[in-house]
Amino acid sequence: MRLIILLTFICFFAAGKFTDEESSSPLTDISSYTQATFSTYIDHYSAMPNQFSMKYYYKTTYWNETGPIFFFCGGEGRIEVFLNSTGWVDALAEQMNAIVVYAEHRYFGSSLPFGNKSYTKNSYTKYLSPHQAMADFAYLLTSLRAQYNNTKVITFGGGYSGMISAWMRIKYANVVDGAVASSAPVNHFYGTVDPTEFYHIVTNDYQAVDPSCPAYIRTAYDYITNMTDYPTTYFNLTMLFQTCYPIITPGDMFKLKKWIQYAMTFMAISNYPYKSNFYNPLPAYPVTQACNLFNDVEIDDIWGVLKAVKDAANIYFNFSGQIECNDLNNFVQGNFGPGNGLDYLSCTYLNVPIGSNATNSMFGNIPWDQTWWNNYCVSTWGRSPILNYATVYFGATTDSQTKWYLRDATNIIFSNGSLDPWISGAITKSINPTVLGFVMAGGAHIADLKAPNANDPAEVTNGRAIIKGAIEYALREKIPE
Ligand SMILES: *[C@@H]1O[C@H](CO)[C@@H](O)[C@H](O)[C@H]1NC(C)=O
Ligand SMILES: *[C@@H]1O[C@H](CO)[C@@H](O)[C@H](O)[C@H]1NC(C)=O
Ligand SMILES: *[C@@H]1O[C@H](CO)[C@@H](O)[C@H](O)[C@H]1NC(C)=O
Ligand SMILES: *[C@@H]1O[C@H](CO)[C@@H](O)[C@H](O)[C@H]1NC(C)=O
Numbered sequence: 001m002r003l004i005i006l007l008t009f010i011c012f013f014a015a016g017k018f019t020d021e022e023s024s025s026p027l028t029d030i031s032s033y034t035q036a037t038f039s040t041y042i043d044h045y046s047a048m049p050n051q052f053s054m055k056y057y058y059k060t061t062y063w064n065e066t067g068p069i070f071f072f073c074g075g076e077g078r079i080e081v082f083l084n085s086t087g088w089v090d091a092l093a094e095q096m097n098a099i100v101v102y103a104e105h106r107y108f109g110s111s112l113p114f115g116n117k118s119y120t121k122n123s124y125t126k127y128l129s130p131h132q133a134m135a136d137f138a139y140l141l142t143s144l145r146a147q148y149n150n151t152k153v154i155t156f157g158g159g160y161s162g163m164i165s166a167w168m169r170i171k172y173a174n175v176v177d178g179a180v181a182s183s184a185p186v187n188h189f190y191g192t193v194d195p196t197e198f199y200h201i202v203t204n205d206y207q208a209v210d211p212s213c214p215a216y217i218r219t220a221y222d223y224i225t226n227m228t229d230y231p232t233t234y235f236n237l238t239m240l241f242q243t244c245y246p247i248i249t250p251g252d253m254f255k256l257k258k259w260i261q262y263a264m265t266f267m268a269i270s271n272y273p274y275k276s277n278f279y280n281p282l283p284a285y286p287v288t289q290a291c292n293l294f295n296d297v298e299i300d301d302i303w304g305v306l307k308a309v310k311d312a313a314n315i316y317f318n319f320s321g322q323i324e325c326n327d328l329n330n331f332v333q334g335n336f337g338p339g340n341g342l343d344y345l346s347c348t349y350l351n352v353p354i355g356s357n358a359t360n361s362m363f364g365n366i367p368w369d370q371t372w373w374n375n376y377c378v379s380t381w382g383r384s385p386i387l388n389y390a391t392v393y394f395g396a397t398t399d400s401q402t403k404w405y406l407r408d409a410t411n412i413i414f415s416n417g418s419l420d421p422w423i424s425g426a427i428t429k430s431i432n433p434t435v436l437g438f439v440m441a442g443g444a445h446i447a448d449l450k451a452p453n454a455n456d457p458a459e460v461t462n463g464r465a466i467i468k469g470a471i472e473y474a475l476r477e478k479i480p481e
C-alpha cells in the first residue's frame with residue numbers, strides 16, 4: 001500500500017464567488033531558451049570517474065555583460081514544468097539584465113544517471129540525494145561563471161527546489177551570492193515540525209471559502225471509512241467514483257480516501273486566482289469551485305455527498321476532461337513526469353512527517369506513524385529514512401531555534417503564501433537584516449515566482465518588489481579584486 005506523502009509543495013476570497021473571466025498565468029516561452037546538457041559526476045563524493053548528462057535551459061538575450069546569472073534549481077519533476085510556471089524569474093531577468101538558467105535535478109525528467117534503469121535497483125538509485133544534486137548545480141554554475149565573466153549568481157526555487165536554493169547559498173557561498181526560496185519548507189522534518197499543521201492549513205483554506213465546506217468533505221471521508229466494513233457498498237462506490245478497477249478490498253477503500261485527500265490538498269496548494277497548470281491543469285480558484293459543488297447537497301444524503309466529493313476531486317484530476325476513469329493506484333505524477341524520485345527522497349534523506357488531527361482537520365485522525373513509514377520505505381526501497389539528515393546537514397530546526405541556527409547566513413529570501421500548507425515548516429520571519437522571511441496574504445504555493453497576473457493578491461505583488469530589492473542589495477556587494 002502506498003502512502004501518498006509529498007514534498008511538492010493557497011487565497012482569500014468572498015465565499016462562493018469567483019469570476020467567470022478566468023485569466024491564465026502566461027507561460028514562459030520555452031522556445032526562447034536554448035536547451036543544453038552538462039556532464040558531471042554520478043558520485044561527487046568518491047573519485048569514481050563515471051559521468052552523466054544533466055539537462056538545462058538557458059537564455060542570454062537579456063544579458064549586458066555585467067548582469068548576474070539567475071539560476072533556477074530544478075526540483076522533483078521535469079525541468080520544463082518549472083520553466084513553464086515561474087514566469088516572474090524570466091521577467092525579472094529582463095529588468096535586471098540577467099542570464100537565466102533552469103537546471104534539471106538529477107533523477108528527474110531526462111537527467112537520469114542510468115537512463116531508464118535509474119530506478120530499477122538500489123545500486124543505481126543510491127546517487128539520488130539533495131547533496132549530490134546540489135553538487136551538480138555547483139559544478140554547472142562554476143562552469144557557467146567561467147564562461148560569463150565570473151558573474152554573480154542568484155539561485156531561485158520553489159517548494160523542494162526552494163529548499164535547494166536556500167541550501168545552495170548556505171553550502172556554496174563561494175558560487176552563489178544570494179538565494180530566493182519561495183514556499184520552501186526547510187524546517188518540515190522529523191522533530192522540527194508539528195506534523196498535523198499541514199492538514200490543519202489545508203482545512204483552513206476550505207473553511208475560508210465557505211465555513212460549511214470542510215464538514216462535507218469530512219462526512220464523505222467518514223462515510224467511506226464506515227462503508228469499509230460493508231463490502232455490499234463497494235459496487236456502488238466503484239460506479240460512482242468511476243474507478244478504473246473495481247473496489248474490492250479494504251485496501252482499495254483506503255486508496256479511495258487517499259485519492260480524495262490528494263485532490264483536496266493539491267487544489268489548496270494550487271489555489272491560484274487564475275487558471276494554472278503546475279501539477280495538473282486547474283481552473284482559477286479550484287477550492288471555491290470544489291466547495292460550490294456542496295451548495296445544494298444535504299449533508300445526510302450519503303450518495304449525494306459522495307457524488308459531490310467525487311466531482312470535486314475530479315476538478316483536480318479531470319479538469320482537462322480527458323480522464324476516462326479514476327486510477328486509484330496511479331494518480332500522483334501529473335505534469336511532473338515519470339519516476340518515483342520524490343518517494344525515494346522521502347524514504348531516505350527527506351523524512352517529511354505529515355499527519356492529521358480530527359480536532360482541526362477535515363481528514364480526521366491520521367497520526368504520523370514513523371514506524372509504519374520506516375517499514376514502507378524498507379519494503380519499497382530497501383532503505384530507512386535518515387531521520388536527522390536535514391537537521392545535521394542543513395540545519396533544519398524548530399521555528400524558535402531558526403534564528404540562532406541561521407545567524408551567520410546572508411542574502412536569502414524566504415517568501416511564503418499565507419494559504420500554502422507547506423508554510424507549517426517554512427521560515428516566515430526575518431532572521432537577520434539580509435535573511436528575510438515573510439508571508440504574502442492570499443498567496444498560494446510559489447505564487448510570487450509565477451508570471452505577474454492582474455488577479456494577484458496585493459501582497460504577492462509587493463513580495464516580488466521585496467525580492468527584487470533584496471537581489472539588488474546582494475548584487476551591490478563588490479567582489480574583491
Ligand atoms: C566583467 O565584469 C566586471 C565586473 O562586473 C566588469 O567591470 C567588466 O566590464 C566585465 N567584463 C566584460 C568583458 O564584460
Ligand atoms: C511547457 O509549455 C510548452 C508551451 O510553451 C508546452 O508545449 C509544454 O508541453 C509544457 N511542458 C510541460 C512539461 O508542462
Ligand atoms: C547592466 O545591467 C545592470 C542591471 O540592469 C545595470 O545596473 C548596469 O549598469 C548595466 N551595465 C551596462 C554595462 O550596461
Ligand atoms: C529501457 O529502454 C529500452 C530501449 O527503449 C528498453 O528496451 C528497455 O526495456 C527499457 N528498460 C526499462 C527498465 O524500462
Ligand SMILES: *[C@@H]1O[C@H](CO)[C@@H](O)[C@H](O)[C@H]1NC(C)=O
Pocket residue numbers: 219222223226
Ligand atoms: C460512522 O460510524 C460511526 C460509528 O458507527 C458513527 O458514529 C458515525 O456517525 C458514522 N459516520 C457517518 C458519516 O455515517
Ligand SMILES: *[C@@H]1O[C@H](CO)[C@@H](O)[C@H](O)[C@H]1NC(C)=O
Pocket residue numbers: 232233236303
Ligand atoms: C447503491 O446506490 C443506490 C442509489 O444509487 C441505493 O439505492 C442503494 O441502496 C445503494 N446500495 C448500497 C448497498 O448502499
Ligand SMILES: *[C@@H]1O[C@H](CO)[C@@H](O)[C@H](O)[C@H]1NC(C)=O
Pocket residue numbers: 241242314318320321322323324325326
Ligand atoms: C472526465 O471528464 C469528461 C468530460 O467532462 C467526462 O466525460 C468523463 O466521464 C470524466 N471522467 C471521469 C473519470 O469522471
Ligand SMILES: *[C@@H]1O[C@H](CO)[C@@H](O)[C@H](O)[C@H]1NC(C)=O
Pocket residue numbers: 357358359365367
Ligand atoms: C489532537 O489534538 C488534541 C489537542 O491538541 C490532542 O489532545 C490529541 O491528542 C491529538 N490527537 C492525536 C491523534 O494526535
Ligand SMILES: CC(=O)N[C@H]1CO[C@H](CO)[C@@H](O)[C@@H]1O
Pocket residue numbers: 418423424428439441
Ligand atoms: C507559521 C506562520 O508563521 N504562520 C503565519 C503565516 O502568516 C499568517 C498571516 O500573516 C499568520 O497568521 C501565521 O501565523
